[in-house]
Amino acid sequence: MTAITETHRPNLPKGTSTASRAHRLAERGVDTKLLMLLPAIVFALVLFVYPFSYGIGLTFQPLPEIQDKFGGGIFANYVAFFKDPFIFDSVWITMRLALPVALFNVIVSIPIAFKLRHKFRGKRFMSTLLVLPITLGTVLTAQGLLIFAGRQGWLNRFLMETGIISSPLPLVNNYLGVVFSLVISGFPFAYLLISSYLSGIDPSLEAAAKTLGANWKQRFTKVTLPLLAPGLATTFILTFVLAFSVFPSARLVGDPLGGTRVMALMAYRSFAEQINYSMASTIAIMMGVVELIVIAIVLLGRSFLYKGSTGGKG
Amino acid sequence: MSSHTAQHDAAATEVVNIAENRNRGKLPPGEKPLVASPGTWFVWAGVAVFFIFLFGIISSVVVDSFGKGWFTTWLPQEFTVSWYQSAWTRFDLTHILGVTLVVAFVVVVVSILVGVPAAYMLARRNFPLKRLVMVLFLLPILIPPITFGIPLATVMYNFGLGRTLIAVILVNLVPSIPFVIITMTPFIEQINPSIENAARMCGASMRQVFVRVLTPLLIPGILAAGILILVRTVGMFELTFLVSGPQSDTLVVAIYRAMTSAGGSEARALVSSMGVIYTAMMLIILIIALRFINPTQLVAQVKESRED
Numbered sequence: 001m002t003a004i005t006e007t008h009r010p011n012l013p014k015g016t017s018t019a020s021r022a023h024r025l026a027e028r029g030v031d032t033k034l035l036m037l038l039p040a041i042v043f044a045l046v047l048f049v050y051p052f053s054y055g056i057g058l059t060f061q062p063l064p065e066i067q068d069k070f071g072g073g074i075f076a077n078y079v080a081f082f083k084d085p086f087i088f089d090s091v092w093i094t095m096r097l098a099l100p101v102a103l104f105n106v107i108v109s110i111p112i113a114f115k116l117r118h119k120f121r122g123k124r125f126m127s128t129l130l131v132l133p134i135t136l137g138t139v140l141t142a143q144g145l146l147i148f149a150g151r152q153g154w155l156n157r158f159l160m161e162t163g164i165i166s167s168p169l170p171l172v173n174n175y176l177g178v179v180f181s182l183v184i185s186g187f188p189f190a191y192l193l194i195s196s197y198l199s200g201i202d203p204s205l206e207a208a209a210k211t212l213g214a215n216w217k218q219r220f221t222k223v224t225l226p227l228l229a230p231g232l233a234t235t236f237i238l239t240f241v242l243a244f245s246v247f248p249s250a251r252l253v254g255d256p257l258g259g260t261r262v263m264a265l266m267a268y269r270s271f272a273e274q275i276n277y278s279m280a281s282t283i284a285i286m287m288g289v290v291e292l293i294v295i296a297i298v299l300l301g302r303s304f305l306y307k308g309s310t311g312g313k314g
Numbered sequence: 315m316s317s318h319t320a321q322h323d324a325a326a327t328e329v330v331n332i333a334e335n336r337n338r339g340k341l342p343p344g345e346k347p348l349v350a351s352p353g354t355w356f357v358w359a360g361v362a363v364f365f366i367f368l369f370g371i372i373s374s375v376v377v378d379s380f381g382k383g384w385f386t387t388w389l390p391q392e393f394t395v396s397w398y399q400s401a402w403t404r405f406d407l408t409h410i411l412g413v414t415l416v417v418a419f420v421v422v423v424v425s426i427l428v429g430v431p432a433a434y435m436l437a438r439r440n441f442p443l444k445r446l447v448m449v450l451f452l453l454p455i456l457i458p459p460i461t462f463g464i465p466l467a468t469v470m471y472n473f474g475l476g477r478t479l480i481a482v483i484l485v486n487l488v489p490s491i492p493f494v495i496i497t498m499t500p501f502i503e504q505i506n507p508s509i510e511n512a513a514r515m516c517g518a519s520m521r522q523v524f525v526r527v528l529t530p531l532l533i534p535g536i537l538a539a540g541i542l543i544l545v546r547t548v549g550m551f552e553l554t555f556l557v558s559g560p561q562s563d564t565l566v567v568a569i570y571r572a573m574t575s576a577g578g579s580e581a582r583a584l585v586s587s588m589g590v591i592y593t594a595m596m597l598i599i600l601i602i603a604l605r606f607i608n609p610t611q612l613v614a615q616v617k618e619s620r621e622d
C-alpha cells in the first residue's frame with residue numbers, strides 16, 4: 001500500500017527518481033568504491049599540486065637584491081627572467097638543442113622503422129639492444145661519450161689513423177656532445193614508439209593501394225604517412241620533452257657556462273648554488289610554460305590530422 | 315608437338331616479361347632485388363653508426379674501469395681490478411647500493427599499491443570530474459621533472475625532510491604513481507568485466523573479487539609496470555639529485571657527484587668502475603624485464619593515454 005503511494009506521488013516532476021540520495025549518486029558512478037581512487041589523489045595533491053602552487057606563489061616573493069636590481073615589485077623575478085640576458089638566452093639555447101634533436105630523432109626513425117617493420121632474423125635482439133641506452137641513463141652516456149669521443153678517444157684516434165682528419169675533432173664539452181648524448185638516449189625511444197605506431201596500421205590498406213596500382217612513393221605519402229602522422233606528432237612531443245629537460249648531459253658533456261646553458265641548468269644553479277628558491281622556481285615554471293607552448297603548437301597541428309582507427313593491432 | 319611449342323613460347327614470353335619488368339624497376343610479386351636500394355643502405359648505415367657509438371660508449375667505460383695508465387694508446391698499459399676496490403671503499407658503495415635498492419623497492423611497492431586500485435576505477439567507471447582526475451595524473455609525467463622538482467624540493471627542505479631517505483622516496487613517487495595508473499588503465503580495460511560480475515553474482519565481496527579474481531589476471535601487467543618503475547627509479551637522476559644528500563644518494567647521483575665534485579673531479583677510472591656497476595645492475599633488471607615484456611612496451615605503453 002505504501003509502495004503504491006510512494007511511486008505515484010503526484011507533486012514530483014516527471015522523471016525524478018524517488019531512490020535514495022546514495023542510490024542516485026551511485027547511478028552517476030559515485031559510491032564508496034570511488035574511495036579506491038583516494039590514495040592516488042591524495043598523493044597527487046600533496047606531492048604535486050601543493051608544491052607546484054607553492055612554487056608559483058614563491059615566484060612572486062623575489063629576494064630583495066633581485067627587486068633592487070630589476071625593479072618590478074613582486075614581479076621582479078619575471079622581470080629578471082626576461083631582462084637578464086644570461087638567464088633569458090637559456091630559453092633559446094634549450095630550444096636550439098631540443099628542437100633539432102627531437103626532429104632528427106623522429107625523421108631518422110621513420111625510414112628505419114619502415115624498413116625494419118617486417119620480420120627478420122634477429123629483430124627481437126636488435127630491439128633489445130635498442131633498449132640498452134634507455135637503461136644506461138644520461139649520466140652513464142655522458143661518461144662514455146667523454147671517453148669514447150674525447151680527444152684521446154677511440155673515435156678520434158680511428159679517424160686520425162685512417163687519415164680522414166689531421167687533428168682531433170672537438171666532439172665533447174660543447175653543443176655537439178650534448179646533441180650526441182640526446183640522440184643516443186632519444187633515438188631508440190623514438191624508434192620503438194614509431195615502430196609500435198607503424199605496427200598499428202593495417203598492412204592490408206597498403207596492399208589495397210598496391211593492387212590499385214600505387215607505387216611505393218604514392219603508397220607512402222597517400223596511405224601510410226597520413227595514418228602515421230598523429231603518432232609522429234606524439235613521438236615528437238615525447239622526444240622533445242626528453243630533450244628539453246636535459247640536465248646532466250648539458251652539465252657533463254656540454255659547455256655548461258656557454259653553448260649548452262640550458263634552462264634546467266640555470267634553474268638548478270639558482271636553487272643549489274645561489275640558494276635563491278624564488279628565482280629557481282621562476283625559471284623552473286617558465287621552463288614548463290615554454291615546453292607546454294611547444295606541445296600546444298604540435299597538438300594544434302595534430303588536431304588537423306586524421307583521427308580514428310588505423311585498423312591494426314595497436 | 316604443336317602444343318608443346320605453344321607452352322614453350324608462353325614460358326619464353328613470360329621470361330621476357332619478367333626481364334622487362336626488372337628493367338623498368340618493377341619486380342614480380344614475391345621477388346626481391348639482388349642489389350639493395352639506396353634507402354636500404356641508408357637505413358643499415360644509420361643503424362650501424364648508432365650501434366658503433368653505443369658499443370664505443372659502453373666498451374670505453376668498461377675498458378677504462380679495468381685499465382691503468384690509459385692516455386695515448388688504443389688500450390690501457392695494464393689491466394687491474396683495483397679501481398673497483400678503491401671505488402667501493404672511497405664512495406662506500408655498500409651504503410649507496412643499499413639506498414638505491416631500498417628506494418627502488420619501496421617506490422615500486424607503494425606505487426603499485428596506490429596506483430592499481432586507482433587505475434581500476436579509471437578503467438571501469440565513469441564519474442563526475444573524471445577528465446580532471448586524468449589530467450591530474452598525466453601532468454607529473456608531461457611536465458619536465460625539474461619544473462615540479464624544484465618547488466617540491468623547496469617544500470621538502472622547508473619541512474626539514476631535505477637530504478633524507480624519506481624525501482628521496484617521496485619525490486620518486488610523484489611520477490611513479492601516475493605511471494602505474496597510466497600503464498595499468500588500458501591493461502585493466504581489456505579484462506572482460508563479466509568475469510568480475512560473475513564473481514559478484516556468486517557472492518564474492520569486493521575484496522574477494524580483488525584478491526581472488528582480479529589480482530591473478532593483473533599479475534602480468536603489475537609485473538611489467540613494476541619493472542618499468544624499477545628501471546625508472548634506479549635511473550631517475552633529476553628528482554633524486556634535488557633532494558638527496560650524502561647519506562641518501564642513489565647510485566646515479568653518486569656517479570654524477572663524483573664526476574662534478576668541487577676541487578677537481580675524481581679519477582676517471584673510479585667513475586667508470588661505478589658506471590660499470592650501475593650498467594651491470596641495470597642489465598640484470600633489463601634481462602629479468604625482457605622475460606615479461608616486449609621491448610616496445612618499455613616506451614610505448616604510455617601512448618594510449620596520450621592519445622586523448
